[in-house]
Amino acid sequence: MTIKAAFKVQRARFTLDVNFELPAQGVTALFGPSGCGKTTLLRAMAGLERCPGHFWLGEQCWQDQHLFVPVHKRRLGYVFQEASLFAHLSVQRNLEYGWRRLPQALRRDDKEQIIDWLGLTPLLAQGAAELSGGQRQRVAIGRALLSSPELLLLDEPLSALDGKAKREILPLLEHLSAQAKVPIFYVTHAPEEVERLADRVLLMEQGQIKHNDSLQQALARPHSLLYKDDEVAGIISGQLRPSLPDGRVPFDYGAGDSGTGVDEADVGELSDAGAGRIWLTGHEGAVMGAARLRILASDVSVALAPVTCISIVNQLPAQVLSMTDMGQGRVLLRLSLKGGEQIPAQLSAYSIAQLDLKIGSNCYALIKAAALLV
Numbered sequence: 001m002t003i004k005a006a007f008k009v010q011r012a013r014f015t016l017d018v019n020f021e022l023p024a025q026g027v028t029a030l031f032g033p034s035g036c037g038k039t040t041l042l043r044a045m046a047g048l049e050r051c052p053g054h055f056w057l058g059e060q061c062w063q064d065q066h067l068f069v070p071v072h073k074r075r076l077g078y079v080f081q082e083a084s085l086f087a088h089l090s091v092q093r094n095l096e097y098g099w100r101r102l103p104q105a106l107r108r109d110d111k112e113q114i115i116d117w118l119g120l121t122p123l124l125a126q127g128a129a130e131l132s133g134g135q136r137q138r139v140a141i142g143r144a145l146l147s148s149p150e151l152l153l154l155d156e157p158l159s160a161l162d163g164k165a166k167r168e169i170l171p172l173l174e175h176l177s178a179q180a181k182v183p184i185f186y187v188t189h190a191p192e193e194v195e196r197l198a199d200r201v202l203l204m205e206q207g208q209i210k211h212n213d214s215l216q217q218a219l220a221r222p223h224s225l226l227y228k229d230d231e232v233a234g235i236i237s238g239q240l241r242p243s244l245p246d247g248r249v250p251f252d253y254g255a256g257d258s259g260t261g262v263d264e265a266d267v268g269e270l271s272d273a274g275a276g277r278i279w280l281t282g283h284e285g286a287v288m289g290a291a292r293l294r295i296l297a298s299d300v301s302v303a304l305a306p307v308t309c310i311s312i313v314n315q316l317p318a319q320v321l322s323m324t325d326m327g328q329g330r331v332l333l334r335l336s337l338k339g340g341e342q343i344p345a346q347l348s349a350y351s352i353a354q355l356d357l358k359i360g361s362n363c364y365a366l367i368k369a370a371a372l373l374v
């Protein structure tokens with residue numbers, strides 16, 4: 001199932017002109033500088049911005065040249081930067097606002113689970129006016145989910161929150177896509193939120209979509225805006241396993257087929273669930289299950305064969321996918337790991353020549369450090 005959209009919004013000093021198609025699943029981040037049109041695009045998808053174009057959610061048409069389904073007839077959830085709750089109603093009445101208006105057949109049967117998952121059960125009787133910013137936002141997300149949406153639109157849901165509230169909600173958002181079982185569009189200008197939450201990235205600039213990428217593709221762009229203030233990094237999705245008595249925590253990645261040409265026999269540490277394993281230390285207390293690792297290009301070295309007598313534990317078979325000259329004698333490599341995961345490595349042009357590395361070369365990625373995104 002796909003989402004197909006095209007909109008043209010003409011304002012006095014701004015034009016939104018977009019046309020895109022992407023899978024109707026997972027989290028798509030709308031990322032780009034302030035004023036590039038992220039909110040305008042979200043509003044057009046919701047039907048709040050009436051403009052020429054089309055919008056298809058799978059087989060359902062919400063807008064084309066002959067049809068415009070009004071916003072109240074679209075089954076969507078919209079969460080704004082600041083939660084607009086009904087201040088005179090309790091948390092429970094706020095949560096159930098859309099749910100009560102649904103025909104019985106459309107009501108989700110996991111209402112209690114969602115309320116519990118968002119940590120709202122103890123707050124149900126409380127008035128909405130008495131909530132903190134983070135609590136309000138959790139109620140807004142719960143209310144949107146309970147209206148059984150077929151599309152969830154989140155417009156910078158964390159931007160108005162302080163650091164503590166952000167830390168409280170981010171882990172919940174990570175599981176939102178699975179909980180909601182619907183496609184999610186997530187507006188942000190925070191690269192760290194894209195890295196943690198997104199499956200796809202629509203990179204916007206001046207009212208247009210510059211790139212419509214998977215997260216891996218977005219991170220593979222050497223001069224991506226995702227790195228504007230930071231170093232080049234890669235994200236690996238996988239499963240965190242229980243820690244060993246010696247303190248090491250296995251992280252298994254790449255459950256799918258690799259298609260990289262890396263020889264099966266080369267994989268040193270095969271796990272049951274994934275194509276490869278990365279050992280972490282210092283994460284004994286971390287919650288097991290789905291997780292993401294962030295690996296900086298500067299923390300990855302390359303060798304042509306496994307290296308013994310070295311402190312680096314993680315030595316993963318890899319293949320060079322691309323090489324980009326970053327200037328000042330630095331070259332950015334994109335390495336493909338078993339299972340199709342990709343990580344960047346930053347090497348000197350001198351080392352590249354010494355190792356005679358080329359696109360397609362088989363090698364070993366030596367990972368010096370990896371940060372668990374929790």
Ligand SMILES: Nc1ncnc2c1ncn2[C@@H]1O[C@H](COP(=O)(O)OP(=O)(O)OP(=O)(O)O)[C@@H](O)[C@H]1O
Pocket residue numbers: 011012013014032033034035036037038039040041189
């Ligand atoms: N009601 C309006 N009338 C006229 N221009 C508007 C209106 N709303 C927004 N704009 C302009 O449209 C452009 C896109 O705005 P939009 O809010 O979609 O950007 P954004 O990418 O979401 O920005 P931010 O990240 O700062 O929230 C901006 O130049 C803005 O000034």
